[in-house]
Amino acid sequence: DAVAEFSVQQNQISPEFGHSSGGQFNQVLKSGGNEFHGTAYEYLQNRKLNAADNFDALNGNELHPRYDNNRFGGSLGGPIKKNKMFFYGLYEYNPIGRSATPGSLFAPTAAGWSTIGGIAGINPTNLSQLKQYLGTAATAVPEAATPNGAYPMVGIGNLSLGNQTGSAVAIPIGQISFNAPAFTNNENGVGAFDMTISDKDSLRARFVLNRQGTIDTNSQFPIFFQTVPTNAYLVTLTEFHTFSPTVTNEFRLGYNRYSNTTPSGNLKWPGLDQFPTVAIYDLGIANLGPDGNAPQGGIQNQYQVTDNLSWTKGAHGLKFGFDGWKQISPQSFTQRGRGDYEWSNLSDYLFDYNPDYIAQRSLGASEYYGDRIFTGMYINDSWKATPHLTVNVGLRYEYQTVPYSETLQTRNAISNVPGLIEFQKPTAMKNAWMPRVGLAYSPGTSGKTSIRAGFGRSFDVLVDNFGLLTLPPQATTTVDVTGADSGNFLKNGGIAPNASAAAMTQAEARAGTGGYVPNQIRPESLQWNIGIQHVFHENYTLESRYLGTRGIHLPVQAQLNRVPVVNASDALPIYATAPSQATLDGLTNTLAHLTSLYNAGGYLDPAYKAAGFSGIITSYQPWGNSTYHGWANQLTRRFSNGLQFMAAYTFSRNQDDSTAEVFSTYTTPRRPQNIRNLAADWGNSALDHRNRFTYQVL
Secondary structure (H helix, E strand, O other), X not given: XXXXXXXXXXXXXXXXXXXXXXXXXXXXXXXXXXXXXXXXXXXXXXXXXXXXXXXXXXXXXXXXXXXXXXXXXXXXXXXXXXXOEEEEEEEEEEEEEEOOOOEEEEEEEXXXXXXXXXXXXXXXXXXXXXXHHHOOEOOOOOHHHOOOOOOOXXXXXXXXXXXXXXXXXXXXXXXXXXXXXXXXXXXXXXXEXXXXXXXXXXXXXXXXXXXXXXXXXXXXXXXXXXXXXXXEEEEEEEEEEEEEXXXXXXXXXXXXXXEEEEOOOOOOOOOOOOOOEEEEXXXXXXXXXXXXXXXXXXXXXXXXXXXXXXXXXXXXXXXXXXXXXXXXXXXXXXXOOOOEEEEOOHHHHXXXXXXXXXXXXXEEOOEEEOOEEEEEEEEEEEEEEEOOEEEEEEEEEEEEOOOHHHHHHHHHHHHOEXXXXXXXXXXXXXXXXXXXXXXXXXXXXXXOEEEEEEEEEEEOOOOOHHHHOXXXXXXXXXXXXXXXXXXXOOOOXXXXXXXXXXXXXXXXXXXXXXXXXXXXXXXXXXEEEEEEEEEEOOOEEEEEEEEEEEEEEEEEEEEOOXXXXXXXXXXXXXXXOOOOHHHHXXXXXXXXXXXXXXXXXXXXXXXXXXXXXXXXXEEEEEEEEEEEEEEEEEEEEEEEOOEEEEEEEEEEEEEEOOOOOOOOOOOOOOOOOOHHHHHHHOEEOOOOXXXXXXXXXX
16 A cells, blocks of 8 residues: 555666666655545455355365454555655554464374383483373374384384394374464554755655564474564665756665574473474474474675766766665574484384484584675666667676675685685676667657567676585584484483584594585576567557576586486496396396495595595586576556456476576476586476466456
């Protein structure tokens, strides 16, 4: 309700806009006037008002599952001093409650807990913690319905190492479920202040608030659910000055703050410094504890200064500008920072043996600083060459420093191997020149037909995740004691928070190296288009366009020292028909051979392995490519005689070799099958949607 105007730039964007490629969305907020005006509104969607779903009735589900959406707010605008100063403000609150899918786990029955309580040698803290949070199953399920197809066997001796004694007894278990909460609370507000200083100067201030609180359900136990606050604030102050009828200037200061925190709560595990992530797989427990990625969070403070000067000189509309910002962005995330302890068997957990599945904890300084400085400048000339032809020519340049924490890669210089890999200070990109060219031509004299074409070069930004996930081992390291043959694991504190405090030797640093930051090369986009638009029957507009995009230097998640175990000399043949036994017996290679190669570290590049890099080194390299070709058509009828509609159809093809570089989708892998043969991954993108049709009517 606070938006007065909204526009989307579909054709080639002006060099005034940089930082990244893609569409440009512009919103103009409402302002106050010489009269007071206000609104109040309420939008309510409630389970009691919703019709029942026939499928819920057929499936025996609740006919009116919870969905309560209550959006209410109000606005007020008016004069502070008539004809001089005005204000406008709007506030909205929107709580949304939903029904959640109940979680399902397995727990011992009352008889099962009683049996466990009578077994000597069990760690009483482990038993009491599990019973406290898990509860008791009302009845036992058949053994075939349990996670392992059998009841857990509990008895002295480490089961994962094959040392459990014959005195172990079966513990009957059954299913339990939890009703989990699900909600999102949204809070939004805007404020506007406008002041006319003189006939040549005016001042505008804007404030935007967006806050959200949502429930973090990334635990199997609702008691560990936490509210995740996400807050965003934007403040701008703009001064407009008219030097002459042909020269105007816009000067703007801006501040943007974004914060997001995922807390881990304040529940404690007796004897441990933090509540860990605990898994017991023969009970179906994958996470007894808070969100496995908590605590984590980030804050971004951005200070911006912008200036745009417009000058009309004859048939030329010139525009010059500068955009600069300073970003202070501390972020915190340590994977398995509270300790991740996972047992395959209930018995080994109860007897407090060392976890067999995972026993890891990442330690060290978890703070990552994405602090950087960005500067951009541009010049643009919109030249009306003839009454029917307008030519737009512009050039933009940008420079962005490397995020602060990424420059600390030199802390791992002890791991340098000249000619193989060197952990130098990454350098910033210095050649981000972005030319833009556009043409608009209207043939004939009717003014109802327009032909437009454009070409441009843009650069995107590199996200902080890349640096955050490739910190040097001196900043954070993972202690791994998985499968150790020892007892009293949790009683002795699990993995202590200071378990790795000594300075690293060269061998330790190389063995612990898991990331590498290359020199800054920003993703590049080349865009071109040509289209024709025609107005007919006064109210109808038809537009048809060809659009092309070429992506270069796209980030790819590369495991620098990984090589394929299966290659031209070590591979299993593929048969179109079933081979004879004699053929199989005559094979010179077998699956067992390939498996043994892998287990012996055959997936590591021999040069890296010989230097002591025994772990996978992940790096986000600018090696990716993409192409897009599209034919877009749109028919619009403007509002007339009570009818407005828009129909659009696009036929396109999108190909790439690097759709995703982090685990952001299940439909495409986050890394290529062989980083040394990226061309093998070229093909139709997961984002390729050949046909798209939309229709809107009012």
